[in-house]
Amino acid sequence: MKPMDFDKNRLLELIAGVLEEDLTDADRETLNSMLRKSTEARQVYLQHTHLHTRLHLDYTAGQVTEFMPGATSPKKSSRFSGIQFTIMAAAACLVLIALFALFRPSEMNTFVTLEQAKSVLWENNDLPTTEGARLGGGTLRVAEGLVTLRFDSGAEVTLEAPAELTLVDEMHCILLSGAAVTYVPDSAIGFRIKTPYADVVDFGTRFSVKIDPTSNETYTQVYEGLVEVEHPKTGKVASLRAGERNSAGIDSMSEVLQEQDGSDWPATIGPAMRDSEWKSFETNKDSYVGRAFIDNVEVHRSETLLLVKNGTVPRYSYLGFDLRDLAPKQIADANLTLNFAPTDFGFASLVPDATFSVYGLLANQTWNEDSINKGNAPAFPPNRAIRNGLDKSKLKKLGSFVIEQGVQRGEFGIEGEALATFLHEHAGSEITLIVGRDTKEIERDGLVHGFASRRHPKLAPPTLLIRLEKAED
Amino acid sequence: MTGAEKEFVSELTDWQNRLFGYLFTLLGNVHDARDVLQETNLVLWHKMEDFQTGTDFGAWARKCAYFQALAFLRNRKRDKHLFDDDLLALLADERIELFDNDAERRLALRDCLAQLPDKQRRLLDLRYKDEVPVKQLANDAGKNESAMKMILMRIREALHTCIESKLKISQP
Numbered sequence: 001m002k003p004m005d006f007d008k009n010r011l012l013e014l015i016a017g018v019l020e021e022d023l024t025d026a027d028r029e030t031l032n033s034m035l036r037k038s039t040e041a042r043q044v045y046l047q048h049t050h051l052h053t054r055l056h057l058d059y060t061a062g063q064v065t066e067f068m069p070g071a072t073s074p075k076k077s078s079r080f081s082g083i084q085f086t087i088m089a090a091a092a093c094l095v096l097i098a099l100f101a102l103f104r105p106s107e108m109n110t111f112v113t114l115e116q117a118k119s120v121l122w123e124n125n126d127l128p129t130t131e132g133a134r135l136g137g138g139t140l141r142v143a144e145g146l147v148t149l150r151f152d153s154g155a156e157v158t159l160e161a162p163a164e165l166t167l168v169d170e171m172h173c174i175l176l177s178g179a180a181v182t183y184v185p186d187s188a189i190g191f192r193i194k195t196p197y198a199d200v201v202d203f204g205t206r207f208s209v210k211i212d213p214t215s216n217e218t219y220t221q222v223y224e225g226l227v228e229v230e231h232p233k234t235g236k237v238a239s240l241r242a243g244e245r246n247s248a249g250i251d252s253m254s255e256v257l258q259e260q261d262g263s264d265w266p267a268t269i270g271p272a273m274r275d276s277e278w279k280s281f282e283t284n285k286d287s288y289v290g291r292a293f294i295d296n297v298e299v300h301r302s303e304t305l306l307l308v309k310n311g312t313v314p315r316y317s318y319l320g321f322d323l324r325d326l327a328p329k330q331i332a333d334a335n336l337t338l339n340f341a342p343t344d345f346g347f348a349s350l351v352p353d354a355t356f357s358v359y360g361l362l363a364n365q366t367w368n369e370d371s372i373n374k375g376n377a378p379a380f381p382p383n384r385a386i387r388n389g390l391d392k393s394k395l396k397k398l399g400s401f402v403i404e405q406g407v408q409r410g411e412f413g414i415e416g417e418a419l420a421t422f423l424h425e426h427a428g429s430e431i432t433l434i435v436g437r438d439t440k441e442i443e444r445d446g447l448v449h450g451f452a453s454r455r456h457p458k459l460a461p462p463t464l465l466i467r468l469e470k471a472e473d
Numbered sequence: 474m475t476g477a478e479k480e481f482v483s484e485l486t487d488w489q490n491r492l493f494g495y496l497f498t499l500l501g502n503v504h505d506a507r508d509v510l511q512e513t514n515l516v517l518w519h520k521m522e523d524f525q526t527g528t529d530f531g532a533w534a535r536k537c538a539y540f541q542a543l544a545f546l547r548n549r550k551r552d553k554h555l556f557d558d559d560l561l562a563l564l565a566d567e568r569i570e571l572f573d574n575d576a577e578r579r580l581a582l583r584d585c586l587a588q589l590p591d592k593q594r595r596l597l598d599l600r601y602k603d604e605v606p607v608k609q610l611a612n613d614a615g616k617n618e619s620a621m622k623m624i625l626m627r628i629r630e631a632l633h634t635c636i637e638s639k640l641k642i643s644q645p
Contacts, residue, residue, distance in 0.1 A: 012623065012626045012630075013619065013622070013623070015626065016619075016622035016623065016625070016626050017622075018501045018555065019625075020607050020622060021501070021502060023501075023555070025553065028553065028555065032556060032557055032560055035556075035560055035563075035564070036557075036559070036560050036563065039567075042563065042564060042567050043567070045498070045564075046498055046564070046567060046569055046571065047571065047633050048626070048629055048630075048633075049494065049497055049498040049501075050494045050498065050569075050571045051582075051629050051632060051633055052497070052629065053490070053493055053494040053497045053503075053506075054490065054494065054578075054579070054582060055582075055597065055601045055629075056503065056601055057490050057493070058579070058582060058583070058586075058601075059597075059598075059601040059602045186489075186511070186514070189514055189515075189518060190518055203511060203514065203515045203518075204511055204514070225511060226511055226512065226515060228515075303603075303605065303609075304603065304604075457604040458604075
């Protein structure tokens with residue numbers, strides 16, 4: 001066998017630098033020179049990079065089902081850091097779209113699930129309007145509220161009233177009036193929203209389309225990814241990327257504008273957004289307390305999830321939000337969202353449907369994300385009182401939610417007056433929310449629940465969404 | 474969907490993983506590879522009519538991905554690119570056997586992963602599933618970072634050898 005014409009160990013070191021994305025400039029030069037000189041070195045490089053990406057994809061293959069049409073999984077996080085998610089989802093869904101098209105039985109003519117209807121007032125609809133209903137072709141008319149639709153292609157459209165939307169098939173709809181915020185995973189590449197003056201074609205993104213109620217102009221804004229806006233009358237096509245927007249009228253389409261320079265951009269359309277805006281706050285610190293040690297080694301730990309359990313050692317998660325820049329009088333409404341994911345610790349069959357409560361810490365007692373523990377965590381009970389749970393005199397209960405037995409994944413959280421009032425009273429400072437599980441395990445080794453911390457690479461961190469009253473002129 | 478559209482969608486689906494791998498090879502960054510893949514899908518979608526059923530979709534899609542990668546790099550002129558242009562062209566044209574028998578390779582990888590010693594598999598779990606940074610893996614194992622990188626490289630090498638031998642057995 002011919003000896004290698006390069007130093008293989010050195011090459012492997014350099015390739016490792018590429019895979020871990022920490023190659024120095026000098027290393028880069030050396031790698032270039034080695035690869036240029038030797039086909040064999042190039043093959044070694046290809047072999048490692050391909051296996052690396054394949055492992056990336058393979059390890060998340062189990063999550064594909066979340067995006068499959070018809071799956072009843074909760075709303076997906078909008079974080080895009082996990083490439084594998086989108087690609088696997090794309091692959092899975094494209095296959096399903098293809099299969100769907102190939103094997104669609106004649107009686108199966110529904111292609112949208114009405115996922116959620118929030119404070120909705122419907123207008124003479126020709127489609128079912130209960131949550132969970134399966135919808136086929138037809139028009140939805142919403143006088144008030146928010147309606148979330150999930151197309152079988154994977155596209156998710158949230159309609160903001162007053163609005164009128166015609167469902168055409170799993171890849172098409174027509175927005176006749178109102179606003180729609182759309183999330184399209186790569187599964188639904190080519191998803192199309194027609195509007196009076198423009199067609200918006202999506203290529204795996206989050207974007208919004210609004211129709212001006214008086215001029216009927218179409219305003220498109222992209223938050224992530226890429227969409228194309230086609231203007232059928234002039235034949236013009238504009239590509240919009242994240243942070244870009246444009247508008248289309250009867251005779252022409254505007255230039256592509258950056259988010260910050262759209263002075264002629266309408267503030268908002270739709271009553272839900274007209275007098276207010278939403279502002280989101282992610283945790284600026286988060287941790288969990290009630291860590292378990294065996295022989296001084298921590299067991300059942302997670303770097304990326306915040307753990308919650310109610311067993312012999314209860315675990316509570318502490319969430320810090322920095323609301324120093326927020327004026328109290330601005331807060332109109334609020335919700336807290338937590339992204340749960342499996343911890344692989346304990347057995348789900350040993351914990352029944354579980355109620356979780358969220359508390360607000362009344363006095364602003366500081367804590368440190370890295371060093372918080374049973375001894376120093378605010379409102380954490382002393383050992384002898386641990387059975388009674390947190391020290392309620394220092395807390396205000398803000399709300400509860402239930403996760404059914406066996407469910408370990410999805411978005412859960414609280415909303416409502418108690419939360420808004422607490423935020424109102426504590427805006428202008430740093431606040432602490434504590435999440436605990438009220439439901440005890442039936443036996444030892446019950447499931448440990450967990451939700452994404454701010455260190456989670458893929459899922460969104462605990463997020464407070466606060467609706468702000470627009471300041472009066 | 475027409476027959477040609479069905480075939481196009483099925484090919485595009487089938488090639489997503491490999492195109493992603495191909496773009497990563499050229500760009501050396503998963504986020505960039507993902508972005509360029511998205512642009513590539515867009516272009517392919519638009520050119521769907523150019524695609525003739527029965528022709529080599531992979532070659533066509535790769536060429537398109539390569540041009541998209543070049544355009545992407547041109548837009549990022551100021552940043553250091555991983556590879557010089559001439560090398561990029563060499564790599565883009567390199568015969569990639571790893572693209573053949575994609576489904577068999579995927580199955581072989583599963584088998585080979587299952588055969589790894591527990592310790593190594595756990596390490597891959599941490600690296601790929603939990604996305605624990607190598608630095609932390611090294612700390613936890615009491616090793617230095619470059620040693621940990623090399624351990625991972627060796628595991629991947631072993632996997633590669635295992636996959637190739639399985640493919641040889643199944644296709645003598």
